[in-house]
Amino acid sequence: MKVLVLGMGNPILSDDGVGLFVADRLKDRIKNVDVMTTAMAGLDILDLIRGYDKIFLVDACITKGRIPGQVVKFDHRGDGFLHLFSSHGLNFFELISLGNTLGLEMPEVGEIYGVEIGDEVGFGGELSPELKTKAWSIVERICADIESSLAAEETA
Amino acid sequence: MSKKITINPITRLEGHGKIEIFLDDEGKVEDAFWQVVELRGFERFCLGRPAEEMTRIAPNICGVCPSAHHMAATKALDALYGVEPTPTATLIRQLEYNAFVIEDHYIHFFFLAAPDFVLGPDAHPAVRNILGLIDKVGKETGLKVIEVRKRNRDIIRHIFGKAPHPEGGLPGGVPRRITEDDRKWIKETADFTVEFARYALLLFKEIVLGNEKYLELIQNEAYRLKTSYMALVDENRKVTFYDGKVKVIDPEGGEYALFDPQDYIEHIGEWVEPWTYVKMPFLRNIGWKGLSAGEGTSLYRVGPLARLNVSDGMATPLAQKEYEEMFEILGGKPAHNTLAMHWARLICALQAAEHNQMIASDPFLTSKDIRNMDLRLRREGVGCVEAPRGTLFHHYKTDRNGILTMVNLIVATQHNAAPICLSIKEAAREFVKGSDVKEGLLNRVEMAFRAYDPCLACATHALPGDLPLSIRIRDKKGDLIRTIERPGTAI
Numbered sequence: 001m002k003v004l005v006l007g008m009g010n011p012i013l014s015d016d017g018v019g020l021f022v023a024d025r026l027k028d029r030i031k032n033v034d035v036m037t038t039a040m041a042g043l044d045i046l047d048l049i050r051g052y053d054k055i056f057l058v059d060a061c062i063t064k065g066r067i068p069g070q071v072v073k074f075d076h077r078g079d080g081f082l083h084l085f086s087s088h089g090l091n092f093f094e095l096i097s098l099g100n101t102l103g104l105e106m107p108e109v110g111e112i113y114g115v116e117i118g119d120e121v122g123f124g125g126e127l128s129p130e131l132k133t134k135a136w137s138i139v140e141r142i143c144a145d146i147e148s149s150l151a152a153e154e155t156a
Numbered sequence: 157m158s159k160k161i162t163i164n165p166i167t168r169l170e171g172h173g174k175i176e177i178f179l180d181d182e183g184k185v186e187d188a189f190w191q192v193v194e195l196r197g198f199e200r201f202c203l204g205r206p207a208e209e210m211t212r213i214a215p216n217i218c219g220v221c222p223s224a225h226h227m228a229a230t231k232a233l234d235a236l237y238g239v240e241p242t243p244t245a246t247l248i249r250q251l252e253y254n255a256f257v258i259e260d261h262y263i264h265f266f267f268l269a270a271p272d273f274v275l276g277p278d279a280h281p282a283v284r285n286i287l288g289l290i291d292k293v294g295k296e297t298g299l300k301v302i303e304v305r306k307r308n309r310d311i312i313r314h315i316f317g318k319a320p321h322p323e324g325g326l327p328g329g330v331p332r333r334i335t336e337d338d339r340k341w342i343k344e345t346a347d348f349t350v351e352f353a354r355y356a357l358l359l360f361k362e363i364v365l366g367n368e369k370y371l372e373l374i375q376n377e378a379y380r381l382k383t384s385y386m387a388l389v390d391e392n393r394k395v396t397f398y399d400g401k402v403k404v405i406d407p408e409g410g411e412y413a414l415f416d417p418q419d420y421i422e423h424i425g426e427w428v429e430p431w432t433y434v435k436m437p438f439l440r441n442i443g444w445k446g447l448s449a450g451e452g453t454s455l456y457r458v459g460p461l462a463r464l465n466v467s468d469g470m471a472t473p474l475a476q477k478e479y480e481e482m483f484e485i486l487g488g489k490p491a492h493n494t495l496a497m498h499w500a501r502l503i504c505a506l507q508a509a510e511h512n513q514m515i516a517s518d519p520f521l522t523s524k525d526i527r528n529m530d531l532r533l534r535r536e537g538v539g540c541v542e543a544p545r546g547t548l549f550h551h552y553k554t555d556r557n558g559i560l561t562m563v564n565l566i567v568a569t570q571h572n573a574a575p576i577c578l579s580i581k582e583a584a585r586e587f588v589k590g591s592d593v594k595e596g597l598l599n600r601v602e603m604a605f606r607a608y609d610p611c612l613a614c615a616t617h618a619l620p621g622d623l624p625l626s627i628r629i630r631d632k633k634g635d636l637i638r639t640i641e642r643p644g645t646a647i
Contacts, residue, residue, distance in 0.1 A: 012216045039216055102298050123201035
């Protein structure tokens with residue numbers, strides 16, 4: 001099974017790039033899994049995900065009532081995510097639907113991890129101090145969850 | 157009692173924005189504004205960095221036209237270092253840039269514009285999208301769109317490392333050469349793209365021009381705005397994307413100005429209004445005349461229609477035929493029909509494809525002379541390209557060590573900001589009567605906006621995102637009297 005972990009975010013928008021930070025640190029951590037990062041969204045990521053059997057996404061999210069650094073697994077259409085949607089083309093879920101409609105080899109969506117970043121996003125090349133202190137713990141949690149998910153699937 | 161309708165944000169476009177429509181006591185549209193949310197600080201983020209970093213940073217401002225920012229930044233570095241790229245480097249840059257124009261124009265046409273015409277402006281938003289379009293025109297078209305984008309992105313990726321956020325633009329050259337083996341697949345891609353470009357125009361003519369109702373819509377006064385126009389033209393005053401002089405025509409079509417991009421400040425002023433974060437450019441020598449079109453206006457438009465309006469024609473033969481046909485049907489130049497931007501977009505894509513066919517056969521393409529290293533820091537440089545949405549300026553100043561001390565960008569959506577407000581107002585006047593506005597009529601107002609393909613993200617450096625559409629109607633005091641919402645419609 002070909003598996004992809006895709007970190008999404010903008011590298012010059014500070015905490016917005018937390019998905020990239022996490023994915024960069026997952027490289028070589030999980031066996032037999034490709035890890036990529038992208039600042040793209042929507043149709044733009046079609047070329048990246050075609051041909052994979054399963055994908056895990058890591059993205060920044062802004063939701064009400066959560067504290068920055070909190071990791072949430074989403075199982076719905078991803079409302080509140082910053083990059084799963086690209087209104088200039090189509091959103092991620094419609095992309096999967098489009099690919100399936102056209103008969104392309106589209107992956108099954110595994111987990112979608114949202115990392116809460118709060119609503120203050122500005123330009124910056126690094127994570128905010130608040131998120132930086134939590135970043136490695138976020139990486140470990142997501143890593144463990146992906147490994148657990150893949151192990152469960154293998155057992156099944 | 158005066159009322160206000162808010163369309164917030166606009167569906168199917170990048171970034172956050174909302175349309176405010178004000179009704180008078182009789183329910184007629186009194187005024188309309190387009191507002192955007194800004195994320196400040198991009199210029200500040202750049203200051204203190206080596207200028208060479210701009211080709212890496214600038215593409216990330218925008219999720220929609222990163223290649224345009226990359227190329228404008230690269231050309232600004234050329235000027236900053238007083239260096240001319242080699243002929244082969246210029247060819248390779250043009251090849252990449254044409255590939256970008258092609259893929260960008262087709263995503264707009266097929267994903268954003270065509271659903272309004274194929275499914276109809278009254279179709280439910282849930283089906284008025286690419287999936288609904290494929291359902292109507294067939295999978296084959298959908299697969300062709302995906303394929304043409306992929307192939308052209310392969311060109312971008314091959315030259316500048318990755319697509320759509322390229323990196324590696326170098327003053328005086330390009331980072332990678334084209335080999336004779338590369339030439340073969342690039343030629344195949346160019347041939348495939350020209351065929352697709354002709355097919356796309358055929359489809360447009362069948363679906364849009366072949367339908368009297370849609371042709372009337374394009375020619376409807378509600379979608380007509382008489383402004384000046386600005387675009388780059390080549391040495392023959394033909395349409396160009398990569399390089400040229402900036403030409404401006406007045407609303408009657410007369411040449412108003414022709415200048416080198418480095419002199420943009422002498423010709424373009426930027427007006428600040430308290431109700432929007434977008435600085436509104438205007439023709440400096442006329443002076444700010446407010447949000448008004450027609451004779452004497454200081455407002456101009458940029459983009460595909462502007463390119464065709466200001467130029468003496470297309471630079472390639474097939475595109476030239478299409479250009480002539482378009483202006484014949486629209487009644488001559490300049491055409492002020494906002495919805496004709498879609499048509500012009502397809503003609504521009506055809507020129508880009510034909511040009512890449514020519515480049516693919518150029519013997520200089522595979523030369524190893526891809527970099528001029530005669531760099532002499534001049535501490536100031538302006539780079540300018542025709543981004544898909546219109547003329548894009550990057551202007552940098554540095555200290556004697558090449559560290560950035562000033563960064564100024566004027567992006568296409570900024571140029572169009574004031575005309576967008578006016579286009580919305582004209583459409584709203586035609587289609588909005590009172591506060592009980594039906595979805596299809598609201599969509600007709602959005603169509604006026606969508607034709608510009610505005611990229612809110614880099615106009616304001618706003619964070620891209622997707623939110624549901626909501627319409628708020630307020631009375632004169634600002635009290636909310638009605639809210640209409642529909643679920644998030646990302647496309």
